[in-house]
Amino acid sequence: MKAFHRIALTALGLMLAPQPASASVLDDLTSAERLLVDGGTPLVKSRDVSGSSWPSVFVYQIVNTTPEKAMAVFTDYGQQASYLKACCNVLVSRVLDPAVDGDLTAQRVLYEIQVPIVSNERYELREEMSRGEDGSYRVVWAKVSTGGHSDAIVGRAVFEPYKGKTLFFYYNYTKMTMAGAGLFAGESVKRTQETVTAMARHMEQESAAGGARLEANVARVRAALGR
Numbered sequence: 001m002k003a004f005h006r007i008a009l010t011a012l013g014l015m016l017a018p019q020p021a022s023a024s025v026l027d028d029l030t031s032a033e034r035l036l037v038d039g040g041t042p043l044v045k046s047r048d049v050s051g052s053s054w055p056s057v058f059v060y061q062i063v064n065t066t067p068e069k070a071m072a073v074f075t076d077y078g079q080q081a082s083y084l085k086a087c088c089n090v091l092v093s094r095v096l097d098p099a100v101d102g103d104l105t106a107q108r109v110l111y112e113i114q115v116p117i118v119s120n121e122r123y124e125l126r127e128e129m130s131r132g133e134d135g136s137y138r139v140v141w142a143k144v145s146t147g148g149h150s151d152a153i154v155g156r157a158v159f160e161p162y163k164g165k166t167l168f169f170y171y172n173y174t175k176m177t178m179a180g181a182g183l184f185a186g187e188s189v190k191r192t193q194e195t196v197t198a199m200a201r202h203m204e205q206e207s208a209a210g211g212a213r214l215e216a217n218v219a220r221v222r223a224a225l226g227r
Contacts, residue, residue: 025060025158025169037062037167042200044193049173056173057192063166063200065207067159070166071137072217073203074157075129077109083202087194089114096124104224105129108144121149131225136160151175168203170196 026034029043037043037060046055063070077093084090092112100106106128113121124145130138136159143153155172172192206214221227 024160025167026160029060033060042193042197044189046189049175052173052175054174054176054188056171057189059168059170059193059196061168061170061196061200062162063159063168064204065166067135067137067161067166068218068221069207069214070159070168070203071129071139072214072221073206074159074199075107075127075139075221076213076217077107077127084195084198087198088191091120092122100126103128104220115149123148123150123153125153129221129224131227134161137221149177151177166203168196168200170199 026037029037033043040062042059042061045058047058048055065073078095080093081090084093090111091114092110094110095107096110097108098104100108106126108124108126110124111122115121122145123143125141126144127139127141130140132138138156138158140156141154143150152175153172155170157171158167158169160167160169170192174188
């Protein structure tokens with residue numbers, strides 16, 4: 001098995017492992033960090049990864065919608081390029097398989113990201129969703145294609161009920177192979193924050209507007225997760 005497949009699938013397995021029923025993404029934060037998030041300020045953290053030129057990035061943000069609606073909008077992957085192009089250079093987000101191996105919780109999605117100076121980055125992610133007993137929702141992803149500027153991409157998004165709103169947690173790690181990628185490590189953290197901000201804004205806008213697309217996305221999530 002290729003090295004990047006081993007990395008991605010191992011990380012995906014760890015992220016899919018059952019979590020304690022009472023566990024919250026807030027458990028990893030200090031009291032001061034929790035107060036910051038509670039006050040509505042997005043919290044961005046990064047962590048260096050041994051042998052990698054880019055860090056892993058963690059973002060915590062309150063979103064004014066329900067976890068179910070946040071999940072429904074987030075997993076409408078075909079729409080991501082429409083609201084992530086201006087801020088984050090996402091040129092393409094196309095669902096290649098809406099039910100991997102017949103599993104409605106898993107989708108395979110093609111992305112193309114505009115990269116300055118060098119060629120654009122194209123990759124495919126397997127994105128799988130689940131629901132917790134506490135009313136939270138989770139998506140985990142991992143790169144499943146070959147080539148490009150990265151060996152591996154793994155991450156997760158969690159949507160937890162929080163004081164009538166949603167605590168949106170986003171984690172992503174990309175192991176880059178592109179020469180000189182370390183020069184853009186700081187930019188990768190900034191871009192992740194901008195991505196989460198744009199996603200949160202879109203969730204709130206779609207939730208407030210309602211309509212047929214939102215209803216269809218909620219129905220899709222409920223069907224996939226057995227509700």
